[in-house]
Amino acid sequence: MTAAVRTQVAIVGAGPAGLVLSHLLAEAGIASIIIDRRSREEIESTIRAGILEQGTIDLLASIEGSRAHTVGLRHDGIELRFDGAGHRIDFAGLAGRSVWLFPQHEALRDLLAARIGAGQDIRFGVTATTVEDASGTLPRVVAVDDAGTGLEIAADFVVGADGSHSVVRRAISGSHDGYFREYPFGWFGILCEAPPSADELIYSNSPDGFALISQRSPTVQRMYFQCAPDADADAMSDAQIWDALQARVPGHALIEGPIFQRDVLRFRSFVARTLRAGRLAIVGDAAHTVPPTGAKGMNLAVADVFLLSRALEGLLLRSDERPLDGWAEAALDRIWKAQHFSWWMTSMLHVAPDATDFDRHRQLGELRTVVGSEAGRTYLAEGYTGWPLG
Numbered sequence: 001m002t003a004a005v006r007t008q009v010a011i012v013g014a015g016p017a018g019l020v021l022s023h024l025l026a027e028a029g030i031a032s033i034i035i036d037r038r039s040r041e042e043i044e045s046t047i048r049a050g051i052l053e054q055g056t057i058d059l060l061a062s063i064e065g066s067r068a069h070t071v072g073l074r075h076d077g078i079e080l081r082f083d084g085a086g087h088r089i090d091f092a093g094l095a096g097r098s099v100w101l102f103p104q105h106e107a108l109r110d111l112l113a114a115r116i117g118a119g120q121d122i123r124f125g126v127t128a129t130t131v132e133d134a135s136g137t138l139p140r141v142v143a144v145d146d147a148g149t150g151l152e153i154a155a156d157f158v159v160g161a162d163g164s165h166s167v168v169r170r171a172i173s174g175s176h177d178g179y180f181r182e183y184p185f186g187w188f189g190i191l192c193e194a195p196p197s198a199d200e201l202i203y204s205n206s207p208d209g210f211a212l213i214s215q216r217s218p219t220v221q222r223m224y225f226q227c228a229p230d231a232d233a234d235a236m237s238d239a240q241i242w243d244a245l246q247a248r249v250p251g252h253a254l255i256e257g258p259i260f261q262r263d264v265l266r267f268r269s270f271v272a273r274t275l276r277a278g279r280l281a282i283v284g285d286a287a288h289t290v291p292p293t294g295a296k297g298m299n300l301a302v303a304d305v306f307l308l309s310r311a312l313e314g315l316l317l318r319s320d321e322r323p324l325d326g327w328a329e330a331a332l333d334r335i336w337k338a339q340h341f342s343w344w345m346t347s348m349l350h351v352a353p354d355a356t357d358f359d360r361h362r363q364l365g366e367l368r369t370v371v372g373s374e375a376g377r378t379y380l381a382e383g384y385t386g387w388p389l390g
């Protein structure tokens with residue numbers, strides 16, 4: 001048994017990209033159907049991003065019922081540490097913008113409540129398997145639900161917001177074709193019960209490697225330290241983890257507490273060679289991946305769909321294909337800026353396993369250059385807080 005439905009825009013994936021896109025389309029009067037292979041509970045409980053740019057938070061806060069400004073916490077700067085000393089980067093003073101600590105799963109809770117409240121057709125536990133008639137004017141998403149029942153969605157346009165293993169990307173480029181870089185390290189991440197160790201996030205470079213002292217809430221903290229990409233998250237005791245973290249933030253004592261989650265995150269950079277073909281496009285992690293040092297992944301996903309919604313308004317409301325023809329180039333402009341920023345923060349702050357004494361002294365010279373000049377600090381502040389949407 002296969003059910004067939006028809007809509008204007010079929011969206012595969014109810015992550016930040018898919019949900020924000022459906023909201024923007026609905027505001028413009030364009031109908032969409034979203035499918036996601038996960039349940040609503042799974043989507044709402046997966047802990048991922050935390051740092052959101054000013055433009056992202058402004059967009060989220062404009063959606064009815066958003067808790068972006070109540071649950072979210074504004075951060076006006078970060079501390080960059082190296083050589084045992086801390087240096088504040090004053091985002092508000094240098095770039096006139098801030099970032100917000102608003103956990104991704106809280107943002108998704110708000111988005112799902114808003115979309116479902118507005119009557120959005122959204123189907124959980126439904127997995128897309130292929131896109132048929134991909135080169136025509138009525139492509140079809142072929143999917144199956146958890147009970148094995150088939151679903152086909154015929155649409156004027158299909159958007160792949162289906163994350164890094166995107167099915168829609170395969171229909172666009174015929175493969176996982178793109179620009180790719182793997183890094184020789186990853187992050188060992190923990191969630192712990194403790195008060196914050198500092199008012200703002202600490203990005204620390206040390207001879208032992210990098211650490212990020214981030215936050216989740218007044219009682220739960222997120223911390224990461226540089227590790228081998230194939231490190232086993234269960235191989236270290238809690239005491240060893242705290243020793244590793246304390247050693248990577250010399251001169252600043254971290255407040256320790258019970259660790260209740262640990263994971264290892266691999267570092268990759270990826271940009272798909274083709275973002276759009278005919279009536280198909282990919283957005284968010286389906287189109288690109290960044291290492292997490294620059295906190296750009298979810299922000300880029302929102303920026304992609306902000307631009308795409310304007311282009312789809314042209315196509316579907318005014319029969320004007322020109323904005324769509326320019327969409328990929330406009331999106332790629334920001335994507336590559338974010339790729340560069342994420343790569344730059346990563347290479348400036350991590351210690352490569354094969355780093356020589358020269359590399360290490362050069363790196364400290366770079367860090368001193370950045371914090372020692374207003375131009376250097378402003379460059380970091382502008383990239384971290386993000387460029388205006390659109």
Ligand SMILES: Cc1cc2nc3c(=O)[nH]c(=O)nc-3n(C[C@H](O)[C@H](O)[C@H](O)COP(=O)(O)OP(=O)(O)OC[C@H]3O[C@@H](n4cnc5c(N)ncnc54)[C@H](O)[C@@H]3O)c2cc1C
Pocket residue numbers: 012013014015016017018035036037038043047048049050051052104126127128129161162163164165166167265283284285286292295296297298299300301
């Ligand atoms: C530990 C960690 C920390 C991070 N921190 C930050 C940060 O501070 N700031 C930031 O901006 N970004 C951060 N990121 C990145 C951010 O989480 C991602 O970039 C973001 O989730 C991308 O959103 P998306 O909607 O494109 O994809 P996803 O969130 O991956 O959503 C894709 C959705 O598609 C669904 N799906 C996949 N395949 C199918 C299919 N075949 N059929 C149906 N549904 C499907 C999935 O179930 C999923 O719900 C972090 C990531 C991690 C892992």
